[in-house]
Amino acid sequence: MHITGSILVTGGAGFIGSHTVVELLAAGREVVVLDNFCNAKPSVLPRIRTLAGRDFTFQEGDVCDKGTLESVFRKHDIGAVIHFAGLKAVGESTRLPLDYYRNNLSGTIGLLETMQAFGCRNLVFSSSATVYGDPAEVPIRESFPLSATNPYGRSKLMVEDLCRDLAASEAGWRIALLRYFNPVGAHPSGLLGEDPQGIPNNLMPYLLQVAAGQRPFLEVFGQDYPTPDGSGVRDYLHVVDLAKGHLAALGALHGLQGAVPINLGTGKGYSVLEMIQALERTVGHPIPWRFGPRRPGDIAQCYADPTRAQELLGWRAVLDLDCMCRDGWNWQQSGAVAQI
Numbered sequence: 001m002h003i004t005g006s007i008l009v010t011g012g013a014g015f016i017g018s019h020t021v022v023e024l025l026a027a028g029r030e031v032v033v034l035d036n037f038c039n040a041k042p043s044v045l046p047r048i049r050t051l052a053g054r055d056f057t058f059q060e061g062d063v064c065d066k067g068t069l070e071s072v073f074r075k076h077d078i079g080a081v082i083h084f085a086g087l088k089a090v091g092e093s094t095r096l097p098l099d100y101y102r103n104n105l106s107g108t109i110g111l112l113e114t115m116q117a118f119g120c121r122n123l124v125f126s127s128s129a130t131v132y133g134d135p136a137e138v139p140i141r142e143s144f145p146l147s148a149t150n151p152y153g154r155s156k157l158m159v160e161d162l163c164r165d166l167a168a169s170e171a172g173w174r175i176a177l178l179r180y181f182n183p184v185g186a187h188p189s190g191l192l193g194e195d196p197q198g199i200p201n202n203l204m205p206y207l208l209q210v211a212a213g214q215r216p217f218l219e220v221f222g223q224d225y226p227t228p229d230g231s232g233v234r235d236y237l238h239v240v241d242l243a244k245g246h247l248a249a250l251g252a253l254h255g256l257q258g259a260v261p262i263n264l265g266t267g268k269g270y271s272v273l274e275m276i277q278a279l280e281r282t283v284g285h286p287i288p289w290r291f292g293p294r295r296p297g298d299i300a301q302c303y304a305d306p307t308r309a310q311e312l313l314g315w316r317a318v319l320d321l322d323c324m325c326r327d328g329w330n331w332q333q334s335g336a337v338a339q340i
């Protein structure tokens with residue numbers, strides 16, 4: 001890796017961030033995590049330390065607070081930033097658009113200004129496959145047209161545009177715009193995973209709660225999509241693979257010019273019905289489900305062409321669907337969810 005100094009990880013206590021911090025520490029990196037715990041719990045921090053067998057610096061604070069950002073950059077020699085901090089629930093974003101634009105857009109502007117002021121121009125940003133809107137075809141390549149239909153998606157697209165404009169205005173910026181497909185699973189230890197507040201919005205956390213008997217059944221949103229079995233198709237990706245993708249991006253930043261979008265997905269699509277069957281194989285009993293109407297805003301199918309990630313980052317997903325189900329179920333069963 002050509003980047004020296006510490007890695008600032010905003011949102012490092014969250015689902016993807018916590019897994020990434022473990023990988024960074026395992027790779028010998030010095031890490032500074034900034035998180036305000038708006039969607040994470042402090043108990044994740046000792047778990048990261050246990051898994052990594054090493055310590056890191058934690059700063060509780062809001063990425064929207066320029067004073068906090070400046071003090072982090074003053075105290076530490078930050079060589080690169082991995083920017084996870086943000087809000088991510090599509091439905092909530094339509095009810096609370098200002099919160100989404102403040103956290104996701106203003107927060108990133110303040111971060112970029114601070115990076116510029118301190119001469120740090122290396123950034124790995126959490127974008128999303130949502131920036132492709134309803135793609136005309138699959139697999140999705142980075143060159144496809146971009147669009148967004150809700151405030152969350154627009155906030156990601158705006159940050160991407162902001163990064164492209166910034167990189168065009170000033171030489172030296174190296175920005176990986178990582179477009180994640182559907183992260184699922186958990187750390188194999190059972191110590192880290194996703195802990196959704198309230199009713200889960202996303203398929204896997206909901207399905208795991210049904211499998212555990214915490215909810216009566218899964219509603220499959222739509223049965224008449226133009227897909228092989230009529231249910232929606234997505235590119236599910238193990239969160240540990242995704243975390244490793246961030247290390248690969250850091251390692252490859254020196255070779256990037258400007259702001260470069262990169263898909264992080266497996267390249268394989270699975271339908272909702274296939275996901276139910278896969279989790280049933282893992283848990284060893286049937287999982288109740290029934291068809292319901294389509295969810296507004298959902299698309300039929302979405303999976304990545306992961307070629308660019310392989311070419312530029314030397315990264316590809318290696319953990320299969322059974323592994324995603326096994327580790328997700330282990331996390332669900334381990335009681336870790338209840339303890340956090």
Ligand code: NAD
Nearest residue numbers: 011014015016035036037038039040062063085086126128
């Ligand atoms: P998460 O909510 O688990 O993690 C986000 C973390 O950021 C949390 O720990 C939260 O407390 C923190 N945070 C939020 N706003 C903050 C602020 N203003 N200041 C400081 N900390 C703040 O979410 P995640 O699933 O780990 O997602 C991480 C990033 O990846 C997000 O930007 C999300 O939009 C993006 N993303 C996620 C998915 C997904 O399906 N999980 C898909 C595509 C993109």
Ligand code: UD1
Nearest residue numbers: 090128130201202203206219220221232233234272297298
């Ligand atoms: C959602 C977000 C998207 C975000 C992505 C990853 C919406 C409209 N879109 O997309 O912006 O980038 O998560 O975080 O929220 N499903 C069911 N029953 C359920 C839940 C989901 O059938 O209870 C189906 C969906 O219709 C879809 C698939 O499962 O076909 C996956 O859903 P989900 O996990 O919410 O991810 P996305 O729809 O890809």
